[in-house]
Amino acid sequence: DTAVSQTPKYLVTQMGxxxxxxxxxxxxxxxxYWYKQDxxxxxxxxxxxxxxxxxxxxxxxxRFSPKSPDKAHLxxxxxxxxxxxxxxxxxxxxQVYVSGTPNYGYTFGSxxxxxxV
Amino acid sequence: xxxLNQSPQSMFIQEGEDVSMNCTSSSIFNTWLWYxxxxxxxxxxxxxxxxxxxxxSNGRLTAQFGITRKDSFLNISASIPSDVGIYFCSKIxxxxxxxxxxxxxxxTINP
Numbered sequence: 419d420t421a422v423s424q425t426p427k428y429l430v431t432q433m434g435x436x437x438x439x440x441x442x443x444x445x446x447x448x449x450x451y452w453y454k455q456d457x458x459x460x461x462x463x464x465x466x467x468x469x470x471x472x473x474x475x476x477x478x479x480x481r482f483s484p485k486s487p488d489k490a491h492l493x494x495x496x497x498x499x500x501x502x503x504x505x506x507x508x509x510x511x512x513q514v515y516v517s518g519t520p521n522y523g524y525t526f527g528s529x530x531x532x533x534x535v
Numbered sequence: 536x537x538x539l540n541q542s543p544q545s546m547f548i549q550e551g552e553d554v555s556m557n558c559t560s561s562s563i564f565n566t567w568l569w570y571x572x573x574x575x576x577x578x579x580x581x582x583x584x585x586x587x588x589x590x591x592s593n594g595r596l597t598a599q600f601g602i603t604r605k606d607s608f609l610n611i612s613a614s615i616p617s618d619v620g621i622y623f624c625s626k627i628x629x630x631x632x633x634x635x636x637x638x639x640x641x642x643t644i645n646p
Contacts, residue, residue, distance in 0.1 A: 422577075449632065459621055461578070461636040474633055508577050514632060523568045523625075524634055526577030 421445050424509050424527040439494045439530045441509030450492035453508040499534045506531050541637035549645050554611040556640040558624030563604040570623040619644050
């Protein structure tokens, strides 16, 4: 059983296209995230949702629009793709306790490698 | 203030050698996490540290949370080929509910 699953694993598309990446977690966590990993392997948070509510938006271009239909799903839609959007996108989830701090770290999906040509 | 600096950026070692890597922060923090990423996969949590001075082991891995709360190290003893990957230190930004990562240490092992 995959804890955090992303689809597709690979995505090759042309500049200007619109694409979506889907993410689902079966851990019962209440918070989900999108991270971007660039070619130098640096991981940077993009968005987080807690119980379907947007919590973090790290100055990501508004061409990126996350959507959370329920707390087990967080999808990422990207409009008008640009060459610089090429990266690996990771979905993650965690359980935020009463203190507001995730105590046991995040669980990551295996990533979606997006290549814009 | 949120930046994490990892060193070294890469390591090339022989199988069986011990490995040590560390991470420093300009600000203090309360939770320290070490992750490993293998090719084609997402990061996986190795060790979590919650108290200054805490020393925690997970098999051949040992990590310590510095007493100043601004640094941590990760040691791997008797390395084996499956230890290959990128090791990330990370910390949780209190109140912001987000995990921030260091630049990573890429470990390569020669058989």
